Amino acid sequence: EAGVAQSPRYKIIEKRQSVAFWCNPISGHATLYWYQQILGQGPKLLIQFQNNGVVDDSQLPKDRFSAERLKGVDSTLKIQPAKLEDSAVYLCASSKLGGGRSGELFFGEGSRLTVL
Amino acid sequence: QKEVEQNSGPLSVPEGAIASLNCTYSDRGSQSFFWYRQYSGKSPELIMSIYSNGDKEDGRFTAQLNKASQYVSLLIRDSQPSDSATYLCAVNPSGTYKYIFGTGTRLKVLA
Numbered sequence: 001e002a003g004v005a006q007s008p009r010y011k012i013i014e015k016r017q018s019v020a021f022w023c024n025p026i027s028g029h030a031t032l033y034w035y036q037q038i039l040g041q042g043p044k045l046l047i048q049f050q051n052n053g054v055v056d057d058s059q060l061p062k063d064r065f066s067a068e069r070l071k072g073v074d075s076t077l078k079i080q081p082a083k084l085e086d087s088a089v090y091l092c093a094s095s096k097l098g099g100g101r102s103g104e105l106f107f108g109e110g111s112r113l114t115v116l
Numbered sequence: 117q118k119e120v121e122q123n124s125g126p127l128s129v130p131e132g133a134i135a136s137l138n139c140t141y142s143d144r145g146s147q148s149f150f151w152y153r154q155y156s157g158k159s160p161e162l163i164m165s166i167y168s169n170g171d172k173e174d175g176r177f178t179a180q181l182n183k184a185s186q187y188v189s190l191l192i193r194d195s196q197p198s199d200s201a202t203y204l205c206a207v208n209p210s211g212t213y214k215y216i217f218g219t220g221t222r223l224k225v226l227a
Binding site for chain 2: 093
């Protein structure tokens with residue numbers, strides 16, 4: 001079974017530029033998450049999709065960040081314009097909901113963003 | 117109050133000792149609890165999940181849950197240098213399928 005795919009693995013941009021990250025979850029996983037992990041901190045949830053609908057985007061800085069999952073499969077996270085404090089690893093994760101309990105969360109390898 | 121709290125460490129233990137990692141959470145209705153291990157430069161990977169009060173053992177790892185005290189812990193027996201990593205506690209707040217992570221505890225196992 002293929003894992004969660006993310007690209008690009010690394011990206012360096014100047015502040016005020018834009019960047020986009022792509023994620024393809026594990027086949028059959030209805031729920032997709034984007035997390036931001038700043039060095040030395042735990043992952044912070046940015047947005048959660050179930051199929052192609054947004055479940056939670058309360059921590060997404062909507063003035064500069066946007067995300068979509070148009071066909072309920074792969075997803076794109078965009079930052080425009082980027083700020084220095086956006087330097088982080090952006091982790092995509094997916095899970096398969098089942099029964100009354102939350103399932104395991106599977107992570108991709110992450111996209112490391114450096115904003116200069 | 118943070119939703120999920122962990123001591124950032126580092127926690128240093130000698131090889132062969134028991135490492136004890138702790139986590140507290142604020143949402144009393146939370147039902148699902150997870151421990152993830154993250155090596156430097158890598159993504160988190162699941163070690164244990166626990167849903168009921170008490171202990172759950174898997175090899176050298178034991179997860180302990182006390183919902184009354186809103187406390188979950190991870191014990192690593194016979195710690196090995198390869199266990200040196202950051203351990204992240206994650207919680208599903210009640211009524212959601214979102215995973216809230218703590219800041220992680222960095223564990224160092226000294227050879």
